[in-house]
Amino acid sequence: MKLSVFCGVSVDGFLARPDDSVDFLDTGEHVPHGYEEFIKSVDVVVIGRKTYEFVVRYGSWVYGKKPVVVLSTRHLDFSWIKNGVVERRSGDPAEIVKLLQARGCKHAYIDGGVTIQRFLAAKLIDRMVVTRVPVLIGQGVPLFGPLLHDIKLKHVATRTYSGGLVQSEYGFNYVAGPARRRSVRKERKERTKTAKALTRSPTYA
Ligand SMILES: NC(=O)c1ccc[n+]([C@@H]2O[C@H](COP(=O)([O-])OP(=O)(O)OC[C@H]3O[C@@H](n4cnc5c(N)ncnc54)[C@H](OP(=O)(O)O)[C@@H]3O)[C@@H](O)[C@H]2O)c1
Numbered sequence: 506m507k508l509s510v511f512c513g514v515s516v517d518g519f520l521a522r523p524d525d526s527v528d529f530l531d532t533g534e535h536v537p538h539g540y541e542e543f544i545k546s547v548d549v550v551v552i553g554r555k556t557y558e559f560v561v562r563y564g565s566w567v568y569g570k571k572p573v574v575v576l577s578t579r580h581l582d583f584s585w586i587k588n589g590v591v592e593r594r595s596g597d598p599a600e601i602v603k604l605l606q607a608r609g610c611k612h613a614y615i616d617g618g619v620t621i622q623r624f625l626a627a628k629l630i631d632r633m634v635v636t637r638v639p640v641l642i643g644q645g646v647p648l649f650g651p652l653l654h655d656i657k658l659k660h661v662a663t664r665t666y667s668g669g670l671v672q673s674e675y676g677f678n679y680v681a682g683p684a685r686r687r688s689v690r691k692e693r694k695e696r697t698k699t700a701k702a703l704t705r706s707p708t709y710a
Contacts, residue, residue, distance in 0.1 A: 506602060506605065506606045506611055506613065507612045507613070507631045508602065508613045508632075509543070509547065509612065509613070509615065509630070509631065509632040509633070509634070510615055510621050510633040510634065510635070511539075511540065511543045511544075511614060511616075511633075512616065512635060512636070513530045513636045513637075513638055514635060514636070514638065514648050515637070515638055515640050515642045515645070516639060516641055517641045517643065518647055518648055519644070519645030519646060519647060519648070520645070520646045520647070520648050521559070521618075521645055522644075522645045522646075523646070525558075525559055525646065527559075529638060529640050530638050532639070532668035532669065534667050534668035536666045536667050536668060536670070538636055538666050538670055538672055539672070543614070543634070544571070544614070546612055547571070547613060548571070548572070548612055548613075549572045549573070549605055549612075549613045549614070550568055550571055550572070550573045550613070550614045550616065551574045551601065551605075551614065551615050551616070551620065552573065552574070552575055552620065553575075553576050553617030553618070553619055553620035554575060554576060554577035554579065554617075555617060555619070556616055556620070557577070557581065566586045566589045566591075569589070570589065570590060571590070572591075572592075572610075573590065573591045573592075574591075574592055574594050574605070575591060575593050576593075576601070577593055577595060578595050580593075598627040598629055599629065602629055615629075618648055619650075622650045625649075625656060626652065626653070628679040630677060631677060632674070632677075633674070633677075634672060634673070634674045634675075635648070635672070635675075636671070636672040637671045637672070638670060639669035639670075639671075656679070657677070657679075658676070658677060659675060659676040660674075661674040661675060662674045
């Protein structure tokens with residue numbers, strides 16, 4: 506079974522603003538950039554609870570009859586979804602994949618920042634297509650997060666679209682190499698130190 510990520514981010518790597526709005530993804534030029542073909546190619550969509558809540562606010566079920574698994578440890582009310590195929594699941598990403606595989610799924614679309622990060626950490630993502638929108642938003646919901654090991658990527662292709670969209674496609678190379686193991690706590694400390702130094706810097710304003 507293949508697992509793919511297909512998402513849009515600001516150039517500084519955010520999927521959404523802190524209030525979950527995604528207005529910055531709209532360049533005003535609605536050029537096709539492969540999403541339609543991609544969504545047709547998947548037979549199940551796996552999203553995190555916060556992405557689901559974004560869809561709820563959107564007010565209509567955007568996935569049609571495509572089976573959707575919403576990952577959450579909480580109870581969710583799907584009664585408003587008419588004609589959709591949706592269920593809640595929770596647990597280890599590898600177990601979720603096993604379950605989908607047992608159902609005969611061949612290609613899953615993994616979506617939502619934390620969700621993608623958990624599947625990446627479990628070395629389960631096979632393909633990642635990230636479309637960068639030419640804007641910096643400074644803060645928001647990050648696509649990526651801290652890692653215990655480097656994850657090597659295989660660049661497959663980079664495409665550009667009008668409106669300044671730059672789309673890069675990657676495969677993964679999870680074979681163990683001389684990966685740099687690092688402590689997440691140490692990395693956080695280093696980031697805080699860097700942020701403090703930047704705040705003190707006279708050029709930071
Ligand atoms: N730009 C784009 O292309 C794009 C794409 C997707 C999403 N977004 C945006 O990104 C934001 C959402 O991303 P996010 O990082 O905040 O969150 P997310 O990944 O959508 O959801 C995180 C939540 O999913 C649940 N979860 C994830 N993995 C789980 C597992 N294995 N078992 C049980 N529960 C699991 C947990 O919910 P509980 O706390 O309920 O347990 C967790 O808090 C939204 O603003 C959305 O609009 C943008």
